[in-house]
Amino acid sequence: MITSLAWKNVWRNKTRSLTVIAAVTVGVFAGVFAMAAINSSIVQRIDAAVNEELAHIQVNNKEFRSSSDIQNLIQDPATVISTLENTPGVTDITGRVIVRGIASTSAGSTGVEITGIDIQKEREMFTLSERLIPVTGSYFGSDTKLNSAFVGEKLAKELYIIRYILTSEAFQTLESKGVPAEVIEKLKPLEGERFTTEKKLTDVFTGLLSVKEIKDYGMNIKEAAWSYREGSRIILSFLDVNGHQTGAAFRICGIFRTNNDLFEAVSLFVPQDELRSMTGLEEGQYHRFIARLEEDDLTNKVTPVVREELPELEVMSWKEIQTDLAMVTDYINQIYAIFMVIILAALAFGIVNTMLMSVLERTRELGMLSAIGMNRRRVFMMIMLESVFLSIVGGFAGMAVSAVVIAITSRTGINLIKYAEGMEAFGYSANLYPTIGADFFIMLTVMIVITGILSAIYPARKALQLNPVEALRGE
């Protein structure tokens, strides 16, 4: 009965209640959607880190990561393999041979980490092969004549393997993408000119186009001018097992593009056998083993188990390797918790205000209820339920709107291309696909109910302080 009465009381002043409910709805939606967007960014980053860069667990010689000496091999690979294979939760393992060296072309050179991989196994374990930019070739195709290398786009740019040329094909592409003829005409003087970096191209065409044209078609122009000569070669130089300088020409079989510029700038993958033959490393010798787990949540559980089994080696989870990512994840979660508390606190003040008005307007009625025998506990419950109903209706509406918007944007994505450079420099995608777990909605529901209860305390205390004789007398 108290529940039913409280519900009816909520709708006594529809305008006022709907205003508060609307405020709660908007507040909850803002909080949930912001969380979903932030969450998606982190989830995508973790997904990329685990599926493209690090795997869940890495096992190295304890000296390898700090010294990067080719001699710092894993001493007993068979034990590592059997340990990982027998650890519950581990689904895949593979070994890597890694040397550090210099990659160079006639136009430039840069330091790189050359990773010799088991191509077939890595294709099964990772999604990096799917990050291939299609026009650049393949992920270690079978027709490779020379030593082949799979490199990141950022590295390719630094070595000037990727250039920007507005060819006649590029102009056709622009035309097909709906770029107006007058814009194409303005760009015609640049036909055939080569730009070694994206910035150089941009600097030139911004002088030819209006601000609006740059805004509308700048990205199309850069994409159309992006140019790569298939089969480009690079020279890799490194030390062999005897400490002698060695190296070879490698043909770029494909270029990959991720959201992590740092990873792209230094990573270069070659077939393990080729690297072994050049460095003198023997079959069965490895610098690193990497393992994938059934699910990411097992990382914190499985890593210590492996570490205990392999005390002579360095066993690290992706969180320990990319401490910045783990830190950002924790940091953002904390920021979000504070953000949500602030939103709910602001809403609580609105609810307190509304409930207080409602109580003060009903002084005589509350006095009457006390007179006819409605005890303090019931009065408190009634006021509290009214407050909780206001919060819950607004909260559920906010969550429903959030769920719909998240469902839509998780398919369409949110394009933050304006901030792409900054975000991708830190490994975060500029395309967000908001996502949020059901557990978050459950937690939020609890928080909203708590907000409703806390918001009711002051108005309910006011109601309980009413003296029935005075309340009945006054109006």
Added chain:
Amino acid sequence: MKVVEINDVSKTYHDTEVEVKAVNGVTLNFEKGDFAVIVGPSGSGKTTLLNLIGGLDQPTGGEIIVAGHRLSELRPSELIDFRMEHVGFVFQSYNLIPVLTAAENVGFIMNLQKWPKEKRLARTNEMLESVGLSDRHNSRPSQLSGGQQQRVAVARALAPRPEFILADEPTANLDSKSAESLLDIMEKLNREERMTFIFSTHDVRVMKRARRVITLEDGIVVSDERTNHTA
């Protein structure tokens, strides 16, 4: 059978620096089935005395015993339960719950008392019929006239079968016809249910119907007369 015993009851207010004796040494008894009115000029202490009898206020002297309960010995929470169990209130301004229907208002106290649903609904129907509103079950107070609202208030007060009904100026806001109609109903319920009614009023129409008229002046009972009126 005594329903209410009032022994030398006083109520003094200490407003600012002036001491006001609203009720001063009142001794009265009310019997089962009384149809009594307390009359007197404004400020004579009628409402204060009613509040004291109903356990809404505590006396500063003397004692009130209702259905064996010494009200001065009850804690505030026990007083609320006491009111729910033993007293029916009818207020001057009806004081119905605006978001509930007539039937829900009538059933409200029985609901607080946790009557079984079927019994509660049957009693609600019975009471609405008694006050002539059996066709207004689902009407909200705002859809009823003043007289109809006061009849719902009477039905609400009587439904749980309290020891007695305290009615503070129940006809003050009603026109003549509605007031007469309401008094007819209360007389009928007094007769049929042997319900004790204690009114405070200025209204001569109520006084004419009463079988006992108690006159207060300056908080003192100056007369307590039985009349020849029969319900």
